[in-house]
Amino acid sequence: MPPRDFLMIPGPTPVPDAVLQAIAEHPIGHRTAGFSKVLREVVDGLKWLGETDNDAFVITSSGTGAMEAAIANVVSPGDKVLSLVQGVFSCRWAKIAEAFGARVERLEVNPGQAIDPDSVKKALQEDSSRSIKAVTITHNETSTGVVNDLEKIVTAVREHGAVSIVDGVTSFGACPLPVDEWGVDVLVTGSQKALMLPPGLAVVFVSKRAWQAQAQGKSPRFYFDFAKYRKSLEADATPFTPNVSLVAGLKQSLALIREERPEKIFARHRRLRDALRAGLSAMGLKLFVEESCASPTVTAIFPPANLTVDAIRKGLRERYRILVADGQEALKGQIFRIGHMGYVFDRDILMTLASLESVLTDLGYPCPPGKAVAEAVSVLGRATP
Amino acid sequence: MPPRDFLMIPGPTPVPDAVLQAIAEHPIGHRTAGFSKVLREVVDGLKWLGETDNDAFVITSSGTGAMEAAIANVVSPGDKVLSLVQGVFSCRWAKIAEAFGARVERLEVNPGQAIDPDSVKKALQEDSSRSIKAVTITHNETSTGVVNDLEKIVTAVREHGAVSIVDGVTSFGACPLPVDEWGVDVLVTGSQKALMLPPGLAVVFVSKRAWQAQAQGKSPRFYFDFAKYRKSLEADATPFTPNVSLVAGLKQSLALIREERPEKIFARHRRLRDALRAGLSAMGLKLFVEESCASPTVTAIFPPANLTVDAIRKGLRERYRILVADGQEALKGQIFRIGHMGYVFDRDILMTLASLESVLTDLGYPCPPGKAVAEAVSVLGRATP
Numbered sequence: 173m174p175p176r177d178f179l180m181i182p183g184p185t186p187v188p189d190a191v192l193q194a195i196a197e198h199p200i201g202h203r204t205a206g207f208s209k210v211l212r213e214v215v216d217g218l219k220w221l222g223e224t225d226n227d228a229f230v231i232t233s234s235g236t237g238a239m240e241a242a243i244a245n246v247v248s249p250g251d252k253v254l255s256l257v258q259g260v261f262s263c264r265w266a267k268i269a270e271a272f273g274a275r276v277e278r279l280e281v282n283p284g285q286a287i288d289p290d291s292v293k294k295a296l297q298e299d300s301s302r303s304i305k306a307v308t309i310t311h312n313e314t315s316t317g318v319v320n321d322l323e324k325i326v327t328a329v330r331e332h333g334a335v336s337i338v339d340g341v342t343s344f345g346a347c348p349l350p351v352d353e354w355g356v357d358v359l360v361t362g363s364q365k366a367l368m369l370p371p372g373l374a375v376v377f378v379s380k381r382a383w384q385a386q387a388q389g390k391s392p393r394f395y396f397d398f399a400k401y402r403k404s405l406e407a408d409a410t411p412f413t414p415n416v417s418l419v420a421g422l423k424q425s426l427a428l429i430r431e432e433r434p435e436k437i438f439a440r441h442r443r444l445r446d447a448l449r450a451g452l453s454a455m456g457l458k459l460f461v462e463e464s465c466a467s468p469t470v471t472a473i474f475p476p477a478n479l480t481v482d483a484i485r486k487g488l489r490e491r492y493r494i495l496v497a498d499g500q501e502a503l504k505g506q507i508f509r510i511g512h513m514g515y516v517f518d519r520d521i522l523m524t525l526a527s528l529e530s531v532l533t534d535l536g537y538p539c540p541p542g543k544a545v546a547e548a549v550s551v552l553g554r555a556t557p
Numbered sequence: 558m559p560p561r562d563f564l565m566i567p568g569p570t571p572v573p574d575a576v577l578q579a580i581a582e583h584p585i586g587h588r589t590a591g592f593s594k595v596l597r598e599v600v601d602g603l604k605w606l607g608e609t610d611n612d613a614f615v616i617t618s619s620g621t622g623a624m625e626a627a628i629a630n631v632v633s634p635g636d637k638v639l640s641l642v643q644g645v646f647s648c649r650w651a652k653i654a655e656a657f658g659a660r661v662e663r664l665e666v667n668p669g670q671a672i673d674p675d676s677v678k679k680a681l682q683e684d685s686s687r688s689i690k691a692v693t694i695t696h697n698e699t700s701t702g703v704v705n706d707l708e709k710i711v712t713a714v715r716e717h718g719a720v721s722i723v724d725g726v727t728s729f730g731a732c733p734l735p736v737d738e739w740g741v742d743v744l745v746t747g748s749q750k751a752l753m754l755p756p757g758l759a760v761v762f763v764s765k766r767a768w769q770a771q772a773q774g775k776s777p778r779f780y781f782d783f784a785k786y787r788k789s790l791e792a793d794a795t796p797f798t799p800n801v802s803l804v805a806g807l808k809q810s811l812a813l814i815r816e817e818r819p820e821k822i823f824a825r826h827r828r829l830r831d832a833l834r835a836g837l838s839a840m841g842l843k844l845f846v847e848e849s850c851a852s853p854t855v856t857a858i859f860p861p862a863n864l865t866v867d868a869i870r871k872g873l874r875e876r877y878r879i880l881v882a883d884g885q886e887a888l889k890g891q892i893f894r895i896g897h898m899g900y901v902f903d904r905d906i907l908m909t910l911a912s913l914e915s916v917l918t919d920l921g922y923p924c925p926p927g928k929a930v931a932e933a934v935s936v937l938g939r940a941t942p
Contacts, residue, residue: 177585179585184584184586184587184801192582192583193581196578196581198571198572199569199755199756201564201569201880202756232617232619233617233622234780234799236779236780237618271778272779364584364798370801370802371799371802372757373757392629392656392658392776392777394621394656395653412620412621412622413620413747413756414756414757415755415756415803416755418800498588
């Protein structure tokens with residue numbers, strides 16, 4: 173009997189038993205007082221976690237659906253949009269905006285690099301006619317494992333006056349993202365990441381400034397129309413039949429987050445990242461991203477010379493039933509990615525490092541025996557509160 | 558300890574234990590051979606159930622999301638669309654098409670009435686310039702409990718040459734809907750109805766003719782872009798992280814459908830409808846819809862004089878924990894609706910009738926004691942194979 177697949181990929185991620193049990197309950201009617209109560213608790217919990225008074229909605233779709241919702245509500249055909257591009261997911265913003273008829277200007281850096289807030293500031297300062305209506309930003313670029321200085325970037329956007337549209341799919345709940353303090357206008361996240369649920373539910377936060385843009389928006393929207401969600405939420409309801417099971421699961425996962433406390437969860441993600449990176453380096457592996465912008469939720473690694481990403485992933489999968497991800501698009505086969513977000517703990521990092529060492533050794537790569545785990549243990553010991 | 562709510566509403570509907578158990582399994586990675594196998598089985602099963610060689614996709618959204626997808630792929634701004642309107646859900650097609658910039662012509666009948674296929678034929682024959690690009694059709698209008706003669710309507714659309722866009726949300730899996738034989742171009746359905754799943758997953762079927770319209774379509778689309786789903790499905794994958802739990806549940810529910818056999822399931826739905834209607838009539842209640850177009854999945858009833866819909870629903874909910882639905886929009890408070898779709902059986906109809914009789918009696922309405930159940934038993938006995 174093999175163990176089940178262990179998800180060290182950047183989503184879907186491990187789901188706590190209590191959350192699975194909440195999801196396994198028979199669905200309830202979505203037009204009942206019982207569901208309204210659950211929805212209200214979930215919305216309040218999301219606003220608490222995002223430290224925001226902005227409106228918050230749950231949308232039944234994957235994270236990309238909520239990205240499309242953000243564009244469809246805030247961007248009109250012909251609008252100028254500045255897209256900060258550094259990989260697959262930040263590029264997706266540009267593609268969606270273009271699909272909706274926006275004129276997209278890309279501020280692009282090489283994959284693996286962070287967006288420089290000063291370059292954003294400069295690009296926006298050069299827009300003296302204030303023609304840029306919105307700026308799309310990816311807080312944590314999942315395809316490379318880079319986290320950006322979102323606070324500084326959003327500050328530059330606010331100074332300019334454009335609407336900031338932020339993908340927090342693999343950051344929200346894993347690192348600080350105080351929506352109101354930083355002034356994020358539209359924030360999008362998904363269920364299957366640090367919120368510790370299966371995929372299928374998305375969350376959006378909408379600021380007053382975003383509502384102004386929304387009211388003037390000319391893109392077609394119906395299922396994704398934020399105004400419909402706001403009107404329904406006044407009666408603690410959703411405009412369309414929601415995934416009631418995942419909403420019930422989200423209530424449970426928010427309770428777990430309250431119990432551990434966000435600041436401890438954020439510290440745990442940093443600790444796991446640091447321990448993983450130390451262990452990988454101790455194995456002699458080259459990391460794709462520098463420490464200064466290393467993501468707290470996903471780490472990308474070059475395979476050793478003469479070994480393929482396929483062989484490493486296959487070894488981990490077949491020998492240990494641990495899943496790690498390939499690179500995406502141009503980086504496919506060039507890097508592999510380890511997800512460490514949500515319901516992931518110290519022991520999972522040690523397990524992953526130990527298993528990876530075993531697989532690499534089997535593949536003929538000369539790992540220094542035990543050094544990776546020892547380094548990780550040392551980092552975890554220093555960092556544990 | 559009260560029993561859990563029993564869902565005699567038109568969705569969410571009762572979910573079999575085996576399906577709940579499949580959903581409760583820990584999610585698997587969506588880029589794995591394991592998930593590809595499940596997805597392939599599900600897509601093949603959906604095509605088998607729809608008796609079609611058309612493409613079939615699962616989309617992570619509610620049914621309305623898939624309706625928006627249908628419009629966004631097939632209808633372009635300025636296109637003329639004929640919408641057959643007879644209630645809330647058929648009207649939703651018109652609203653979505655208008656949101657996407659279509660010029661919508663409504664062929665409208667009063668709520669509770671069926672669309673006359675001859676009137677559709679006539680309207681299309683009058684369009685001698687063939688300016689109508691698409692016709693939106695609701696197979697089963699859930700807001701009133703009317704089922705249309707979809708075969709005849711779609712035949713008229715084919716003769717004209719427009720693309721037929723069909724909402725089969727509360728019909729697919731509950732009554733015959735042979736997609737290829739009838740020539741349905743785009744068919745949309747949802748998980749929480751006769752497919753016996755919780756809400757959160759939608760299904761679309763796309764014909765060759767619909768693909769031609771899709772290729773020329775100018776509406777913005779990204780998350781809902783059918784072409785992305787087709788391309789990914791070539792590798793047994795989805796373009797965006799799908800709700801892997803509900804896909805696993807759908808595999809299980811399709812297995813249950815195979816086991817009972819569709820023709821038996823369709824006969825069961827007809828039998829339940831007939832027994833329910835006979836029982837309600839025996840109670841002296843007035844049905845909203847005539848027998849000739851009575852839906853196999855939802856039945857609407859006028860409250861007796863001097864009783865409110867609220868009081869009847871409250872009685873059923875509080876005394877027996879049975880949920881039935883109110884009317885919607887203009888029909889709110891005018892009718893109540895009993896859903897009988899999917900995992901619903903003879904005994905559930907008897908339970909509902911007996912409970913309703915008890916509640917009405919408590920409210921002072923003079924029910925002939927036991928007559929409703931006796932009539933229903935008689936109909937069930939005659940109809941059981």
